[in-house]
Amino acid sequence: MSATYRPGKDSFRSVLVIGLGLIGGSIAAAARRIDPAPLLYGVDVDPETLAVAIDRGLVDAAAQPDIAQSDGWLSDDEIDLIVLATPVSQTVEWLERLAVSGYRGVVTDVASTKSRVVAAAADRAGGFTFIGGHPMAGSERSGIEAAHADLFDGAYYILTPGAATDTNAFRRLHSFVSSLGARVVSVDVSAHDEAVAIISHVPHVAAAALVELASARAAEGGEDLLRLAAGGFKDMTRIAAGSAELWTGICLDNADAVATGLQRLCRVIGEFEELIESRDVDGIRTWLSRAADVRRALPAQWVPATSRLSELSLPVNDRPGVISTVTTAVGRSGCNIEDIEIDHQSEDSAMLRLVLTDEGDIEGLLRELHRAGFEPQFHSLEEGGE
Amino acid sequence: MSATYRPGKDSFRSVLVIGLGLIGGSIAAAARRIDPAPLLYGVDVDPETLAVAIDRGLVDAAAQPDIAQSDGWLSDDEIDLIVLATPVSQTVEWLERLAVSGYRGVVTDVASTKSRVVAAAADRAGGFTFIGGHPMAGSERSGIEAAHADLFDGAYYILTPGAATDTNAFRRLHSFVSSLGARVVSVDVSAHDEAVAIISHVPHVAAAALVELASARAAEGGEDLLRLAAGGFKDMTRIAAGSAELWTGICLDNADAVATGLQRLCRVIGEFEELIESRDVDGIRTWLSRAADVRRALPAQWVPATSRLSELSLPVNDRPGVISTVTTAVGRSGCNIEDIEIDHQSEDSAMLRLVLTDEGDIEGLLRELHRAGFEPQFHSLEEGGE
Numbered sequence: 119m120s121a122t123y124r125p126g127k128d129s130f131r132s133v134l135v136i137g138l139g140l141i142g143g144s145i146a147a148a149a150r151r152i153d154p155a156p157l158l159y160g161v162d163v164d165p166e167t168l169a170v171a172i173d174r175g176l177v178d179a180a181a182q183p184d185i186a187q188s189d190g191w192l193s194d195d196e197i198d199l200i201v202l203a204t205p206v207s208q209t210v211e212w213l214e215r216l217a218v219s220g221y222r223g224v225v226t227d228v229a230s231t232k233s234r235v236v237a238a239a240a241d242r243a244g245g246f247t248f249i250g251g252h253p254m255a256g257s258e259r260s261g262i263e264a265a266h267a268d269l270f271d272g273a274y275y276i277l278t279p280g281a282a283t284d285t286n287a288f289r290r291l292h293s294f295v296s297s298l299g300a301r302v303v304s305v306d307v308s309a310h311d312e313a314v315a316i317i318s319h320v321p322h323v324a325a326a327a328l329v330e331l332a333s334a335r336a337a338e339g340g341e342d343l344l345r346l347a348a349g350g351f352k353d354m355t356r357i358a359a360g361s362a363e364l365w366t367g368i369c370l371d372n373a374d375a376v377a378t379g380l381q382r383l384c385r386v387i388g389e390f391e392e393l394i395e396s397r398d399v400d401g402i403r404t405w406l407s408r409a410a411d412v413r414r415a416l417p418a419q420w421v422p423a424t425s426r427l428s429e430l431s432l433p434v435n436d437r438p439g440v441i442s443t444v445t446t447a448v449g450r451s452g453c454n455i456e457d458i459e460i461d462h463q464s465e466d467s468a469m470l471r472l473v474l475t476d477e478g479d480i481e482g483l484l485r486e487l488h489r490a491g492f493e494p495q496f497h498s499l500e501e502g503g504e
Numbered sequence: 505m506s507a508t509y510r511p512g513k514d515s516f517r518s519v520l521v522i523g524l525g526l527i528g529g530s531i532a533a534a535a536r537r538i539d540p541a542p543l544l545y546g547v548d549v550d551p552e553t554l555a556v557a558i559d560r561g562l563v564d565a566a567a568q569p570d571i572a573q574s575d576g577w578l579s580d581d582e583i584d585l586i587v588l589a590t591p592v593s594q595t596v597e598w599l600e601r602l603a604v605s606g607y608r609g610v611v612t613d614v615a616s617t618k619s620r621v622v623a624a625a626a627d628r629a630g631g632f633t634f635i636g637g638h639p640m641a642g643s644e645r646s647g648i649e650a651a652h653a654d655l656f657d658g659a660y661y662i663l664t665p666g667a668a669t670d671t672n673a674f675r676r677l678h679s680f681v682s683s684l685g686a687r688v689v690s691v692d693v694s695a696h697d698e699a700v701a702i703i704s705h706v707p708h709v710a711a712a713a714l715v716e717l718a719s720a721r722a723a724e725g726g727e728d729l730l731r732l733a734a735g736g737f738k739d740m741t742r743i744a745a746g747s748a749e750l751w752t753g754i755c756l757d758n759a760d761a762v763a764t765g766l767q768r769l770c771r772v773i774g775e776f777e778e779l780i781e782s783r784d785v786d787g788i789r790t791w792l793s794r795a796a797d798v799r800r801a802l803p804a805q806w807v808p809a810t811s812r813l814s815e816l817s818l819p820v821n822d823r824p825g826v827i828s829t830v831t832t833a834v835g836r837s838g839c840n841i842e843d844i845e846i847d848h849q850s851e852d853s854a855m856l857r858l859v860l861t862d863e864g865d866i867e868g869l870l871r872e873l874h875r876a877g878f879e880p881q882f883h884s885l886e887e888g889g890e
Contacts (some may be wrong), residue, residue: 256736316718318736325795325799326791330791330795330798331769335702346662346689346703347640347802354711356739366785366792376780377781380780386713386717388770390766394759402752402756403752410744412719
């Protein structure tokens with residue numbers, strides 16, 4: 119029994135990107151490549167940025183910055199999806215405006231920290247459906263000039279569906295994000311912020327601290343160290359050149375997790391320093407070997423084991439919360455959702471079908487779904503079948 | 505009055521590379537590109553490595569590992585230059601063997617820390633001339649398989665001439681290293697080890713610590729963070745995949761400077777953590793801005809302002825020590841020596857001529873040389889002119 123894989127149906131026909139910096143501009147640029155391409159509208163506080171976006175063909179038309187106050191324009195007839203690609207504080211303000219406007223479509227954001235935005239969206243529960251997003255892609259450059267269509271190619275793009283998330287809205291957003299070239303992973307909101315502190319924010323601070331250390335040493339009249347810095351130092355500190363304004367916001371939004379992460383980092387460094395002080399050869403070698411092994415095991419990019427697809431189908435009650443439970447379990451197992459379908463069988467019962475690529479711990483996923491009370495069916499899809 | 509620029513005369517005709525790992529193998533591969541190419545001999549403790557080096561054409565012939573004991577073979581008639589590209593402990597052993605052998609040519613090494621090797625060479629002052637070397641190039645890969653001819657292209661290559669360094673030997677080694685594609689910078693031995701602790705060894709430990717932190721967090725049952733790591737984390741931690749064996753040696757050889765550097769790094773991180781704890785927006789922004797500015801100012805590669813060359817000529821007493829004083833002053837000023845010539849005018853007086861590219865603080869260099877008692881003359885060289 120094989121089912122046909124039909125990607126891309128019911129996609130967004132029109133998208134409004136608010137905030138045309140590196141991320142917003144790149145989302146617009148990447149969305150251009152979708153076939154059929156959605157109509158793209160742009161908003162930016164800076165008229166020049168907006169002009170560049172139109173000039174480069176990243177968006178079809180400008181919307182006014184006071185769009186949410188413009189009567190009727192922001193109906194979900196005209197805009198299917200709004201992407202808030204602004205700094206966190208402005209994202210929170212936009213959520214307020216959108217709630218007031220009565221907009222009933224889908225809204226997502228791109229903030230690197232999610233707790234504050236997701237809480238703000240829940241507080242302002244208007245007519246729209248909010249699903250938090252976080253593209254794990256960036257550049258040491260910023261602004262519309264740095265935007266490009268392939269920024270998300272091969273990158274993870276985290277979505278944080280919650281208990282209130284509508285299944286259909288998630289399905290459409292998943293498909294949209296996938297078509298930007300990214301791989302969607304569902305992560306629980308509360309786990310997200312702690313995770314990104316460790317793999318993104320703390321490393322950023324460490325990079326800046328290394329630059330600061332070398333710079334301070336040079337200022338004390340030592341050799342001009344920085345001039346001699348080789349590729350390793352440059353690779354390590356490249357991210358420290360990122361926008362200080364943006365990173366100040368990130369550090370503050372995720373202050374507790376970042377502070378805890380920095381303390382833990384210094385504890386780890388301190389342990390190694392003691393090994394050096396005591397000239398503990400075996401200890402040093404073991405410590406460095408472990409890190410080298412872990413780092414070498416990091417894949418350059420995600421690659422499915424084969425090109426085979428499989429289908430996981432579960433009878434569900436089509437209530438908010440289902441999509442969050444199922445997709446975060448998929449995320450934890452390292453499996454990858456290629457596509458999501460929902461077949462409604464009655465008012466509130468439906469068949470949720472996930473098309474999975476050939477990677478991750480599928481056995482573990484099935485066990486976890488069983489434990490959560492689902493009855494998942496799993497089978498291979500014939501290539502190009504039925 | 506302009507002089508003709510005549511590069512490359514009196515170059516090494518035969519080079520023995522001892523230790524055919526990433527660095528030794530790459531030196532051999534790069535030396536192949538020199539025209540006329542020197543004869544290249546190789547030694548390695550591992551017969552298989554040696555076989556690969558010959559098979560890939562990196563060296564012309566193998567020399568026996570007990571070469572220094574082989575009567576007569578290691579004369580400076582047959583080998584002009586010996587490059588010790590082994591780990592530090594073996595480099596020290598080789599210096600011992602070479603002292604006993606009576607070899608009278610030029611010897612250099614590639615160790616990342618210099619104090620121990622330079623002291624060992626001075627202790628064993630045999631007939632050979634030792635000049636410490638440190639190529640600021642590497643890779644997270646190691647071994648002969650990773651060796652390639654362009655490893656040094658655009659990289660700094662530190663030489664540490666000392667008070668005893670013979671002018672002519674330095675001149676020939678400078679020319680050899682330049683022809684590998686690297687840029688030579690003379691640095692004082694004692695300043696060197698502290699400098700590389702800050703720009704290379706401490707960053708390596710920090711990268712390994714970031715991997716360790718993320719790995720420990722994942723093991724505690726959090727999200728599988730490492731799987732989600734984006735490009736920034738991967739760039740930052742790439743060097744942590746380097747050979748644990750090699751880095752254990754480096755950390756121990758430079759233990760005091762590395763331990764001090766790690767303490768200072770944690771102090772810098774701790775200061776930033778306090779800014780976060782106290783939600784000091786301005787403090788955070790200032791700190792991050794400063795690091796971003798310094799990092800952005802790091803050139804991707806050294807580039808002369810123009811293609812013009814100039815000549816700095818100084819009457820000198822041709823005694824050991826002169827070359828060290830002059831070239832480390834050039835290094836500190838950020839100037840770059842394209843070529844070195846020495847015209848002997850009597851038994852111990854000579855004219856030292858440095859061909860400089862158009863970069864660095866030449867005014868500052870002239871002042872420093874004046875202060876040191878030299879009478880430097882500076883003038884532009886006509887392009888291609890006499």
